[in-house]
Amino acid sequence: MADVLSVGVNLEAFAQAIGAIQALRSSVSRVFDCLKDGMQNKETLEGREKAFIAHFQDHLHSVNRDLNELERLSNLVGKPSENHPLHNSGLLSLDPVQDKTPLYSQLLQAYKWSNKLQYHAGLASGLLNQQSLKRSANQMGVSAKRRPKAQPTTLVLPPQYVDDVISRIDRMFPEMSIHLSRPNGTSAMLLVTLGKVLKVIVVMRSLFIDRTIVKGYNENVYTEDGKLDIWSKSNYQVFQKVTDHATTALLHYQLPQMPDVVVRSFMTWLRSYIKLFQAPCQRCGKFLQDGLPPTWRDFRTLEAFHDTCRQ
Amino acid sequence: MGVTCVSQMPVAEGKSVQQTVELLTRKLELLGAEKQGTFCVDCETYHTAASTMGSQGQAGKLMYVMHNSEYPLSCFALFENGPCLIADANFDVLMVKLKGFFQNAKANKIETRGTRYQYCDFLVKVGTVTMGPSARGISVEVEYGPCVVASDCWNLLLEFLQSFLGSHNPGAPAVFGNRHDGVYGPADTMAQYMELFNKIRKQQQVVD
Ligand SMILES: [Zn+2]
Numbered sequence: 001m002a003d004v005l006s007v008g009v010n011l012e013a014f015a016q017a018i019g020a021i022q023a024l025r026s027s028v029s030r031v032f033d034c035l036k037d038g039m040q041n042k043e044t045l046e047g048r049e050k051a052f053i054a055h056f057q058d059h060l061h062s063v064n065r066d067l068n069e070l071e072r073l074s075n076l077v078g079k080p081s082e083n084h085p086l087h088n089s090g091l092l093s094l095d096p097v098q099d100k101t102p103l104y105s106q107l108l109q110a111y112k113w114s115n116k117l118q119y120h121a122g123l124a125s126g127l128l129n130q131q132s133l134k135r136s137a138n139q140m141g142v143s144a145k146r147r148p149k150a151q152p153t154t155l156v157l158p159p160q161y162v163d164d165v166i167s168r169i170d171r172m173f174p175e176m177s178i179h180l181s182r183p184n185g186t187s188a189m190l191l192v193t194l195g196k197v198l199k200v201i202v203v204m205r206s207l208f209i210d211r212t213i214v215k216g217y218n219e220n221v222y223t224e225d226g227k228l229d230i231w232s233k234s235n236y237q238v239f240q241k242v243t244d245h246a247t248t249a250l251l252h253y254q255l256p257q258m259p260d261v262v263v264r265s266f267m268t269w270l271r272s273y274i275k276l277f278q279a280p281c282q283r284c285g286k287f288l289q290d291g292l293p294p295t296w297r298d299f300r301t302l303e304a305f306h307d308t309c310r311q
Numbered sequence: 312m313g314v315t316c317v318s319q320m321p322v323a324e325g326k327s328v329q330q331t332v333e334l335l336t337r338k339l340e341l342l343g344a345e346k347q348g349t350f351c352v353d354c355e356t357y358h359t360a361a362s363t364m365g366s367q368g369q370a371g372k373l374m375y376v377m378h379n380s381e382y383p384l385s386c387f388a389l390f391e392n393g394p395c396l397i398a399d400a401n402f403d404v405l406m407v408k409l410k411g412f413f414q415n416a417k418a419n420k421i422e423t424r425g426t427r428y429q430y431c432d433f434l435v436k437v438g439t440v441t442m443g444p445s446a447r448g449i450s451v452e453v454e455y456g457p458c459v460v461a462s463d464c465w466n467l468l469l470e471f472l473q474s475f476l477g478s479h480n481p482g483a484p485a486v487f488g489n490r491h492d493g494v495y496g497p498a499d500t501m502a503q504y505m506e507l508f509n510k511i512r513k514q515q516q517v518v519d
Pocket of ligand 1: 281282283284285286289305306309
């Protein structure tokens with residue numbers, strides 16, 4: 001309500017200022033009229049020039065006067081919009097049909113939200129810069145956003161380099177076979193088969209892993225037209241859970257300067273699922289909890305835990 | 312399909328087959344398992360016809376022809392400890408044509424029927440085994456869908472079985488030991504049912 005009042009007080013000056021604007025406009029058009037009409041008929045050439053210059057000066061003076069008047073009035077009007085944190089958009093609060101168009105309250109909320117976001121992003125970036133070599137899973141949202149920005153150069157690695165890194169990893173783990181294909185241009189897609197336990201579809205962008213889906217060894221990983229199916233999830237709850245954990249792992253293993261190390265770390269972690277059905281939980285000692293085997297693998301020790309048994 | 316374990320559940324003391332089945336299914340429902348229709352596995356026995364036997368008078372081999380509602384379009388033909396043939400369902404018609412070589416021992420027909428339950432990635436089938444008009448025993452089948460290698464998940468299966476079988480402790484099925492790293496298949500399940508049925512045929516008839 002304070003906004004409404006402060007505008008109301010200055011309404012008179014406002015009306016005068018509008019009048020002054022009109023005056024200024026007409027005096028400006030008079031200047032141009034005068035220029036358009038040119039020199040009027042007078043006996044002598046000198047007389048004609050003098051009269052024209054005098055007219056022109058008069059008109060310019062009146063423009064000057066009107067402009068000064070407008071400036072004076074505009075000071076009286078004040079700048080209500082500047083007092084408002086939302087500047088001119090604050091005037092939306094004057095809209096009488098609040099119920100139909102709750103723009104203003106939405107705007108306020110968006111403003112608060114973006115303020116908070118900026119604040120938290122600032123904090124997170126401070127923390128991340130302190131430990132640039134390792135990113136914690138706790139700041140997933142922010143860090144995921146930062147990732148593409150932080151490494152613009154490594155996104156344009158030659159495909160041959162990516163092939164080399166992947167084939168080296170493939171040779172590293174005998175129980176794991178990696179098949180690389182590029183169905184959509186330069187981005188590679190991997191089909192990782194881990195023993196007779198599971199299959200993983202890995203969608204890469206250069207050497208960065210964008211998306212990963214874990215499915216059962218006996219599940220179909222291709223669409224009807226023979227392409228890798230990167231969208232549908234596994235029919236089994238255990239692999240849906242492992243998919244979630246693998247996505248978390250992608251955010252955990254981060255080393256912006258050395259993307260090949262990241263891929264290798266991820267694959268090493270993934271390989272620990274070779275004992276998905278054979279390893280009891282390291283905390284409760286059981287195989288099953290709510291019908292699921294220990295689906296979590298510690299990022300450091302690779303030990304098996306139930307989702308709810310990990311720290 | 313995943314790895315499957317078929318075992319016989321002994322009838323609880325002082326209870327009938329029907330009561331024991333109800334006890335089991337109630338335990339499953341308490342665990343959180345959801346009912347998902349019914350199932351049926353049947354088995355017919357064929358003798359090698361006398362005309363084809365060798366002059367030495369050796370006993371003819373028995374062949375079992377089985378059906379499983381999980382595979383409605385297939386028919387399974389098994390020899391004890393022998394190969395398993397998976398054929399189209401109209402294999403039965405062929406067997407009628409072959410009656411000069413294989414004779415159906417109709418009195419030996421045995422089957423199990425019951426309810427399917429889904430619990431997480433497990434599929435549980437508790438069935439009443441009947442031969443002719445009488446209930447002869449209880450079959451419990453547990454399939455763990457995500458896994459394809461039997462030896463990988465036996466401990467996990469056992470833990471699950473014990474969560475509703477109580478004190479009864481089923482041993483690992485013989486087929487689990489046959490091939491250590493092989494991929495488990497439907498024929499392995501049928502072999503387990505064949506063994507279960509053979510065992511029940513030899514047992515004393517249970518009074519129900
Ligand atoms: Zn646990």
